[in-house]
Amino acid sequence: MITVTAMKWAPPFAAGQVRDHRVRWILNEVGWPYTVRLVDAPTMKSQSYKTSLQPFGQLPVLEEDNRPPMFESGAIVLDVAMRAKRCIGGEGTAERAAALQWVAAGLNSIEPFLFNVAEVEYFMKDEAAKAARRPDVVARAKERLAALERARQGRDYFVGDDFTVADLMLASILKIAARLDLLEELPDLADWHRRILARPAHIKAEQDQIAEISRHAPADMRYDALPD
Ligand SMILES: N[C@@H](CCC(=O)N[C@@H](CS)C(=O)NCC(=O)O)C(=O)O
Secondary structure, eight states: OOOEEEESEEEEEETTTTTTTHHHHHHHHHOOEEEEEEHHHHHSHHHHHHHHTTSSSSSEEEEEOOOOOOOOOOHHHHHHHHTTOOOOOOTHHHHHHHHHHHHHHIIIIIIIHHHHHHHHIIOOOOOOHHHHHHHHHHHHHHHHHHHHHHHHHHHHHTTTSSOHHHHHHHHHHHHHHTTTTTTTTOHHHHHHHHHHHHHHHHHHHHHHHHHHTTTOOGGGGOOSSOOO
């Protein structure tokens, strides 16, 4: 049996974006059933969670019978795809190499730039500091997104002729870009993004996450029980 760790509750800007949706999505793509373990903040930050599941006190974690638990959403997506032999090209092929490359590019070369914009919009409180930082982080994020669109070269998928984990990871990462209106000047990339997110496996992953979040309230995360 497979269990995916997810948050009991997340703020509206994050609902549908919390990284366990990537794990749910690939599991849905390959048709592996799973259950969900909902956790609150003190659980995630507890020493036992960090020791046994996720050293940084974060999620997602994939737990599976007869295997050590696995963390890092990118690693989990790749591991599931490779074991299921789906959405990742054949072992040793150029398609496999390109899929790995694009997953790493998404996580290392795109996501940090989008996170910088998200940090300004969602986490900074001081309006003057936000206004000062915003133009630079937005410009840098847009540069990366434009480079990504040029590299796609108008193809339907990032690798070969079919959907792979490259599309999954990049589309997942670009959800925050779409929500922050960073794709407006890149209509072709936005079209690709909408098409990839319209896959039933993604829609179910997102809806399931949002449904669980909607059943809970901020108090269920028990932030007040975290040590100072
Ligand atoms: N690189 C990690 C990042 C994990 C991460 O940032 N998880 C967020 C949810 S999307 C989290 O657990 N946030 C709660 C916290 O950091 O306290 C991955 O991809 O799995």
